[in-house]
Amino acid sequence: MATIIVEVMLKPEILDPQGQAVASALPRLGFNFAKSVRQGKRFEIVVDGEPTHTQLAEVEAAAEKLLSNPVIETYVVKVEK
């Protein structure tokens, strides 16, 4: 069993109200480290056995088609060690 990770983030030019809300809440709590914050999604997909090439290609396709909306988002597929 392995875990494939898909990370989906809003494109940089798209407004990110959630990230903004976090960025402005941090200083109120006394945290001043952040220059900027963006919030995205993270999918942990458990697959049987070691992920194969075809499987990864399928995940890419699913990330493109379902997990992200290419109009506003980008995605990255990773295999968790």
Added chain:
Amino acid sequence: MATIIVEVMLKPEILDPQGQAVASALPRLGFNFAKSVRQGKRFEIVVDGEPTHTQLAEVEAAAEKLLSNPVIETYVVKVEK
């Protein structure tokens, strides 16, 4: 400038309706690779310069206090290379 990543996932025993929705949509689209799917959040936090030890400790504290809800979620802090 560096980017610190905070990944927040629901604890394994907590119901994840979002992950479930994806898991049941995938096969309808002909994707059969997933044994299970869980959906969480990913924060990209941009900080000035190389992240220091104190900074990372602060991010940990913020992850605990603001970015995650320890009652139902766990988090991981990473530095993006």
Added chain:
Amino acid sequence: MRIGVVTFPGSLDDSSALRAIRLAGGEAVPLFHASDDLKEVQAVVLPGGFSYGDYLRCGAISRFAPIMESIIVAAEHGFPVLGICNGFQILTESHLLPGALIRNQDLHFICTDQPVTVENTNTPWTRGYTQGQRIVIPIKNGEGSYQASAETLAELEGEGRVVLRYADKNPNGSQNNIAGITNARGNVVGVMPHPEQAIESLTGPSEDGLIFFSSILQSLVAR
């Protein structure tokens, strides 16, 4: 005139949309997401709600329903489609309309009586309004902030494809105060405000929304 309303799992305003069609004098036909049969309707409404809980992205999963395959093909040939709220989100996810709807600026669900202006009266769904008419219709959504690339916005504005615009104040951070748009052909319209909840003064803030439904009936007669 047979107008269909699709029920997806999690659709909520389907019964109100059916009622609006009836009150406007049309024959309201319930359609189910799992079948690709459009039952010979002449136009279709995708109603509001939280299809599939909207857990992934609003409309992301419904877009793949069998009924949507039929609707997408028909829409590309000029079949009139109105997406309201979740229906608008499904239309953008289906790429029948450009852009996307993201979380409201203040991150809250907002339910309020919203003044909007009608900016395009050339669509089959808005022909009964007068250009620039100010109407009051409820909005009720958590992800109603319209976002699109600069080119898309320029195209929408340049071609007069903004159908509804928020008046007075922008409730959610939508670009250019956009509350509703249409496709290049003008047959597919998506709006965030809920015209089907403004059809009787007894239960809504106005009766301004009924004109969406009388408009489509007139358009079908005129064909």
Added chain:
Amino acid sequence: MALDTVSVAQSTPDNKQPWRELGLKEDEYQSIREILGRRPTSSELAMYSVMWSEHCSYKSSKIHLKQFGEKAVKSDALLVGIGENAGVVDIGQGYAITFKIESHNHPSFVEPYQGAATGVGGIVRDILTMGARPIAVMDPLRFGLADAPDTRRVLPGIVAGVGGYGNCLGLPNIGGEVVFDETYAGNPLVNALCVGVMKHSDIKLATAHGTGNLVVLFGAKTGGDGIGGVSVLASETFADGKSAKRPAVQVGDPFAEKVLIECSLEIFAEDLVVGIQDLGGAGLSCATSELASGGSGGMDIQLEKVPLRDPSLSPEEILMSESQERMCAIIEPSKLARFMQICKKWDVTATVIGEVTSGDRLNITWNGELIVDVPPRTVAHDGPVYNRPMARPAYLDGLTPISIPLPQTPAEIKDAILKLVASPNIADKSWVTDQYDRYVRGDSVLSQPEDSGMIRIDEQSHLGVAISTDANARWSYLDPYEGVKLALLESCRNIAVGGAKPLAITNCLNFGSPEDPGVMWQFAETVRGLADIALEMGLPVTGGNVSFYNQTGSVAILPTPVIGVLGVIQDVRTRTKVGLPKAGLDIYQLGTTDANFSGSEWAYLHGQIGDSAPRADVDHETRLVNLLLEGQPLFESAHDLSDGGFAAAITEVTLKHNIGATIEFVGDIAAELFAQTPGRAIISLEPHNAAALKALAEKHGIAINRLGQSGGDVLTINGAHIPLDELRKAHTETLPKLFG
């Protein structure tokens, strides 16, 4: 750990068992041993412990709640009374209405969003279980001080949770309350009400009849949520119950509930079930024992058949799990295929887990081994009953009369009104209510900020129902017997100003620890008061809920009985709204004012509570309600006077459509503006209807007083000029400033 079967239990009578950790008292554990004639298995212990918890067994409240039965009026309207999942009342034309309030207080403090969300989910399933389509929700809420840091954590989460779940179900939120008081810090109250409609013939009950009928579990899979939730979270203060390995928090899946509703309604419509029960607190333990006990008694369950989300769950945990969005139905075998077909249409998981037997035992097996063998009644209904010690609390002897500034000059009046209407308890609540969908379903005739929520039931006949929820905890603190009566009367008035006739009562009694004799006395007085006034008014109490242990250390919350009243209106088109619709109307007050500020908002703003609650005058209020109902065609607007008195009411009346008013009081201006004398309302009418109003007032014996006229964009009271813009700013800015 080896499986603790019945035969193991028989052969190891002396095994140590964690009854104390599960919240049982020594004598309770002993009586379980007596009932069974042996030690319970660990699964049986789990079942008894959750079912005998305060939350499920009502062990401290039962002997008091009996009065609702003993004193009850014979009501033809009552189709199903206390004891079922929710009461059902007849509203005519073949329609029956079911409604109920429940609390989800402690879980909402621990995890505000999910606690509140699953609170809504739970009450909606209760209503669905009766065979009804849920049609609206309401949410009476209480918090610590508005500017306290923890309130900033708790309130936004709770509001988002109520909205997130209810909006996603497509149920309009048509009203509620938001009240702040320091005693609710650490003990926020999240009460949720749901109302549903059905035809008389569709009523369903939680009974398992018919040997050979199947027990079917349908809905979400079972996970480890809320294990220990009932026994730990709801029956003891949670500080001493940090549950170890399983989360006590439940996460809601409103989408799963939405499809469960549609699926269930389709199943009901084809009459496919013999009995049905939702899985709420105590999960399967509750559903199986109640279904069996409500029927002939015998039931076999094969527990390993329960579909699991987490395969590592033990049988004990499966029995205790409070996973949400599940239902349990009893079905004749011949109807199973059709039942399964409908579940499939809605993509709802359904599994046969057992059957009804001819015996009188609830037997549960785990892979063929018997792990539970109990008389179901002893689990579900014969829990312990306590007659807890009660004592009139000492604080009642230390109460002092009010001594606060009373405005007299126009400048003082203006300042005082602006201060009052900006205070968190009186301020405009749209920051909260705008997060709730009030339009969905298209039948909301009245919703916030009206006095009651009103829903159209029949589009052709225009029949409708109205509901209001009310509590005045400060009056209950001063005098719990009168306090609850006043809450009920306020609810009735809220219903009547809209034009509906009060018909039935539900309630949610939120109190501190029943082990504190002072709290127990408050509780007993409250129940006595509610039973008495229900009888006096001729209204049935159809059901309710008790929430104890709302306290931090020795400090209990104010006694908070939340009363919900259901009313009927024959033609919703005749309803009356709160706001002045236009200029040139005469404004009248119905009822007279006493100069008593005890328990008022104006006193609270000055840190005082006073020494006595008003007396509940049932006779006067009944006449007022009758006047309001009969006068309906005359009124252009109507609003009851309650929290914040006239000052608060006239603010809401004028701001609604931005129509000002000129008001002139003779007499004690401070009392007229800020006293909260019950039994009053403010109405407007066309001047030519004055004589008709006078005649009605005489007929019903209600004092009326013409106060002035509507018009302009200023509220003028005895020479104090308050521009509506200034009034609006004061009234609407408070909550957004506090909560963002």
